[in-house]
Amino acid sequence: MTRRRWIGLAGCLTIVILVAIIAIAGGGSNQPGADANQTAAASASATAPGSTTAPASSSTPAETAPAAPPSTRAPGKLRVDAARAAARLFLIGFGGTEGRDKLLDRFRKREWGGVVLAPGNGESPQQVADLLGRIRRAALDHEHEVPLFAASQLGGDLDAVPVGAPLQSAAKTPDQARATARAIAKALHPLGIRMVLAPDADIGFAGGPWEGVAFSDDPATVASLSTAAVAGYKDGEVAAAPGHFPGEGAASGDPAIEAATVGVSLDDLRARDFVPFRELAGHSAAIQLSSSTYVAFDGVTPATLLPEVVKLLRGELKFEGVVVSGDLAAASLAGGQPVAALAVEALKAGADLLWVPGGADDQVAAWRAVTRAIKSGAVPEARVAEALARVDALRDKYGVR
Template identity: 75%
Template sequence: MTRRRWIGLAGSLTVVMVATIVAIAGGGSNQPGATAKPTAAAGTSAAPPTTSAVASTAAPASTSAPAPTTTAPRTPAAAPTRLPDGIDAARAAARLFLIGFGGTRARGELLHRFAEREWGGVVLEPGNGESPQQVADLLGAIRRAAVGAGHEVPLFAASEIGGELDAVPVGAPPQSQLRDAPTARATALAVAKALHPLGVRMILGPDADVGFAGGPWDGIAYSDDPTAVASMSAAAVAGYKDGEVAAAPGHFPGEGAASGDPAVEAATVGVALSDLRARDWQPFRALVDHAPAIQLSSATYVAFDGVTPATLLPETVALLRGELRFGGVIVSGDLAAASLTGGEPVSRLAVDALKAGADLLWVPGGADDQVAAWRAVARAIKRGDVPKARVAEALARVDALRAKYGVR
């Protein structure tokens, strides 16, 4: 995912941010001391909050990791083999994409894109959100454009891993400042409660990568201890679920040891498969039975062929589906970032990622790449280069997630 390092936080601000972590127990009632948050659906306006949506109420009652309360949807025993009735290749292709855009306003060109094509969803990134109220207005306009054109409501997602890396500023601290599973769960729940009224139904997060000194997630990851990352990631996924927001932790098969940031440069993870299994997969083993979605990495791996981004490799998906027995939605890595390795066009990478087994294809950035990728996938479906059974399987998983998290 596109991300910026969180830097320059003053010591006093850091103390305040840590102190404002919410420990929320139970249902959706407002907690003492919390200020009002927007409560309108994505298609309406909501009153802007006067303070951070992530506010302090009480300390966690326990230091042990809470048992996750959600189970990932499993692939049906008899997977669908044809496209749903009334869904042609062009429409099916569009529904497989998560797209991004620049700016904070729903201008005419952006709304035209959602009226013209039934995109599967939207990913908000840092730079798209100025405030909860502005995000509510933005998503409401996109929703109205899509529904007005007879399309399904898009799945609204946000890249949200704390601090300056949040697409929607709700006052959450960076992941690295959280110290235990109860706090990770409480923080995730508070974020979900702030985002759900805006229409956001999925988070690209938490980051389940194990931190390595000098690696791209150094100072951002929960910890450099895989056991701690596993506990806190599982707790965060449970917290999001409690707030009725789907989590898509990443980046399988683990990119903590990458040579650089795969979002901004070609990067390689130079460790053996045995090391990935022993260290980097610990968090994902803790998540596969509970996370509704998992995101793949755009890095390359010497454990595989060393030149193909993991998000394009059938071997990556086979390990996640087979060895780890994950049955939920697989979200591709950033396909624009994956094109930095080898210079292949995003349109080709989208087809390759779908063939490899990704269910949702993420293409941030410019409309030209997104439309080219859509056309390439639609063409591949029509020609049979991507089997219709593969497309139907992906749509079934995504539809199950949409239904579970109230995307309508």
């Protein structure tokens, strides 16, 4: 074979080898290309209209990055980042004397799900309207959802917003209970309040924490008047969240100020304390859990942290609305655990809104703990999405915007 033919053959072989190498390299690059496409798609989805996920930035903390609020209604999937989803799960409170600028700054930094007004927060309806208007503007200025404004309204000195209502126990008939609740709702609605932590649906045991406030010591009467009150609030376009399931009328003390235990069996609870809640389950937009401990369960864990309690409410009583946790600051009195840990446990147990009154430090610590739990998978995204979907439905029905 001539030298020229050898050179030609070598050249052909070289070309064939190069083509093969390129083909192999091209096939191998398909997977990274697919990953890149997926990343680009995810990025586009995150920045598309209706999404709030922003690119990561070391200079902008997740909790302060403003963006337009999207829907969180996709079942089983979050359409906001973990930090934002976590904040939307919280109902927060504040001290009656807290400085206004400091309070408003809390709503600029974080998209809290709602605010619960407590006695001492409102000097007059006009002062409350002004305060809630400022909170609303602070939220909107930072492209957050408008918080769900709620108030604890049990009448008299137990009203967060002084509207001249008597203690709920003053109502003796369903018509009176409904008329009183309707009047309260019509006073609160123009202020922007769309939910009340009321009525109290506990049995008024002698010496119990709700004696004198509860409608009656008779379960059937409590059921009738509580259901009428819920209807009255609904008449005035305000959602009612009666409490405190599974019933804390027989508690050893007031769980808001001391560790309290309900020392009766589950059969006793079913026969007596469940009676009002069976009626309320089909009529209430929300139901609040108790922060007491119960001998009927393990005797040491507040009910608001127990999956068994939520299972009873959802399964046996067929409740489909929003489950509001008990006061998590009060729940911490039972075992000394920090509020942050309790917030995670309450969410795992099935609470949809986590109520943390009082100090900002506890609220921020609880938000951080829930955010970490979502990111780590300790709380599944599906649990969070389910909770937010129920809250969204309540917000839509009662015009929170």
